[in-house]
Amino acid sequence: MSAVMTPKQQAQVSQQPSPAAQHGRRRISRRTLWWGAFALLLGLAFLWVYPFIWMLSTSLKTPGEVFGGGLGLIPEVMQWENYRRAWTDGNFSRYLVNTVIVTVATTVLVVVRCALAGYVLGRYRFPGSRIIIVILVATMFVPTGYTIIPVVHLSMSLGILDTHLGMILALAGGSHVAFILVYAGYFRGLPKELEEASIVDGAGFFRTFGRIMLPLSMPVTATVSILTFLFTWNAFFLPLVFSFSNPALRTVSVGMQAFVGENSTDWTGMAAAGVLSMLPVVALFAFMQRYFVEGIAGAVKS
Template sequence: MTAITVPRPRRSRRRPGDNRWTAGWIVRRLPYWFVALFLAGAAFLWIYPFLWMVSASLKDQMEVFASGLGLLPDNPIWENYQRAWTEASFGKYLMNTVIVTVVTVVLVVVRCAMAGYVLARYSFAGRKVVLGVLIATLFVPTGYTIIPVVEVSQRLGLLNSLTGMILALSGGAHVASILLYLGYFRQLPRELEEAAIVDGAGFLSLFFRVMMPMAIPVTATVTLMTFLATWNAFFLPLVFTFSRPDLRTLSVGMLAFVGENSIDWSGMAAAAVISLLPVVLLFVLLQRYFVEGIAGAVKQ
């Protein structure tokens, strides 16, 4: 009599904690072209508002509304950029913005780097209190601080000047930048400082010649963050230029296209493109350092 062998059911090889069925595993097994097509569509939807703004900057006032979501202008009108640059004084506004942004970035980088270095490498009484106060300022809205900032600037005679605007923009807590430097400097080995001190380096020499060159990724990250925040700042520059329209920045200068009864949408779109080009260019140049700075600061 022949024995009949019954095949045993195959046992699942999936172990507890196996992440085989996660989204990453599923994506890796999809066709390459499908993933590329999906990501291309998502990227297009992401940048579509910017593309529409560029398209609107080349249309006339009626075509902006008549074309709807279309991106190709019938007859590109490059005079919109000339009108925004000359008639709306965006050349002057651009120069003001560059001055304010560059000086603010330098002040914020140096101040936040020193604060982060001291908090990361030195132990002193009240250190935890300082950290707690810095973190608490993250929950204070900007509108609550504008009144004392304006009052102090007025008493110092800096209210209607680029100097006062720079001090107001760079004098904030900038807690995120300080914490980025703190996390980065904390993970550096102590031997670096000890070797520099043996060679006779003081605090400033140790900081600027040893620590800051090693913190280039974080510096690039803080530079980009501060540049974006300052370049796009509206509230403080608006208050500081109420009586001095010639000191307006690009973001405040957008008000020049808003009239009592109408809005020059094509001119505003052209001005917006002009103001965004430096931001896009800087991000393209510093994006690698931006990612490295974030990753290095949070790695413990």
């Protein structure tokens, strides 16, 4: 016998939405949630990027607009003169060349040294290897201020205090423990058959490292190169000490101080110099972004 619904039950059934209507509501709800998250992330991204936009805007303003224009970002008239003043009068062209020389040389030294140390610690087991790792990790907690005095004293003894070479060796001579451990973890995960095949072919230690292991670690090398480049490009303390008696050796971070006077500060010239110093870093990261992400992912997996 078929069940007969009462009028009250029929009214309840008629009030329930159809499956198509329920699916449409869920779709609208998900779309609303997605747009809300997108708007939130867009607002956070704008807050993060705003200082860079403000610096770019300030580099094209007059000093009066900087302090009297409020939060406005669009200059009344583009003041390209600020860039000319920063490049020539502020001697920023020389500082940029110094920074490129110091940064590239330091990055190469750090990559080679950390890759070799990571290769040995990651692929070989020898007495005292764990003690070496513990000592390296302990050096991470030593502030830079405690090491600057022996670094300067050693540089003076070698006669390289006021030279590019001294600055490069001082910047590249740090422990860089994180980079060594990243390389060690990556090399430890590579198959041992690679080294065995290389030995059978008659390759020695350095040939195996240079022709097989180092090319395989390209994602990690890209990550270490970018981080070292950023650190060295923005370094201030060591370049300041090594160029204190020789202003011609200043880097861009130290050269920014040239826009700060005793009674006033050239904010527009400093902003223009900041934009010029930021362009090479942005170009490098845009070029090596894929390798950087792959290196970080590989370090996390290892």
